Amino acid sequence: xxxxxxxxxxxxxxxxxxxxxxxxxxxxxxxxxxxxxxxxxxxxxxxxxxxxxxxxxxxxxxxxxxxxxxxxxxxxxxxxxxxxxxxxxxxxxxxxxxxxxxxxxxxxxxxxxxx
Amino acid sequence: xxxxxxxxxxxxxxxxxxxxxxxxxxxxxxxxxxxxxxxxxxxxxxxxxxxxxxxxxxxxxxxxxxxxxxxxxxxxxxxxxxxxxxxxxxxxxxxxxxxxxxxxxxxxxx
Numbered sequence: 001x002x003x004x005x006x007x008x009x010x011x012x013x014x015x016x017x018x019x020x021x022x023x024x025x026x027x028x029x030x031x032x033x034x035x036x037x038x039x040x041x042x043x044x045x046x047x048x049x050x051x052x053x054x055x056x057x058x059x060x061x062x063x064x065x066x067x068x069x070x071x072x073x074x075x076x077x078x079x080x081x082x083x084x085x086x087x088x089x090x091x092x093x094x095x096x097x098x099x100x101x102x103x104x105x106x107x108x109x110x111x112x113x114x115x
Numbered sequence: 116x117x118x119x120x121x122x123x124x125x126x127x128x129x130x131x132x133x134x135x136x137x138x139x140x141x142x143x144x145x146x147x148x149x150x151x152x153x154x155x156x157x158x159x160x161x162x163x164x165x166x167x168x169x170x171x172x173x174x175x176x177x178x179x180x181x182x183x184x185x186x187x188x189x190x191x192x193x194x195x196x197x198x199x200x201x202x203x204x205x206x207x208x209x210x211x212x213x214x215x216x217x218x219x220x221x222x223x224x225x
Binding site for chain 1: 145146148150155156157158159160163203205207210211212213214215216217218
């Protein structure tokens with residue numbers, strides 16, 4: 001099992017450009033999450049999904065959109081990138097077993113720089 | 116908003132010593148989790164402790180939870196150089212959504 005994978009690993013954008021980050025998991029998890037991590041800080045939740053076809057806002061959703069058309073994939077989009085979106089982006093997934101929330105499994109991250 | 120606050124922000128010890136990290140939070144929780152992050156890598160789950168539990172062990176790791184004080188601690192015994200990493204606590208108080216602290220940077224010197 002590959003676990004949680006993220007593409008791309010690195011990306012440099014110019015202000016105003018758009019891009020999509022792809023997250024894929026092969027563990028059949030219901031929940032998926034997108035976080036950003038800035039220097040010296042913990043992770044902050046951008047958006048999350050509790051199942052195929054559903055998404056919800058997290059703590060810092062502005063400037064981002066997401067889609068979950070398939071259970072195994074969770075896409076994060078930046079429509080018009082800004083320098084403030086320079087960060088490391090992590091995707092995670094989590095199972096929901098018998099109505100109980102459990103640990104999250106993280107991908108390796110995408111380092112995004114917006115010039 | 117960061118729910119968890121970790122203390123200390125940085126900790127430097129010698130191999131073989133114990134390392135203790137503390138986490139405080141503000142609101143009631145379903146569970147509290149500890150993660151490790153090696154430099155430039157993703158987070159790895161260490162331990163999950165639920166609100167009705169007081170202590171959990173996993174190998175050289177011991178986690179305690181005091182819901183009356185809204186605090187948790189992570190103890191790593193007999194530390195190794197390979198334990199050098201950042202350690203984050205994260206609280207789940209709203210249906211699977213985690214709120215992370217800023218982390219403790221642990222350095223274990225051989």
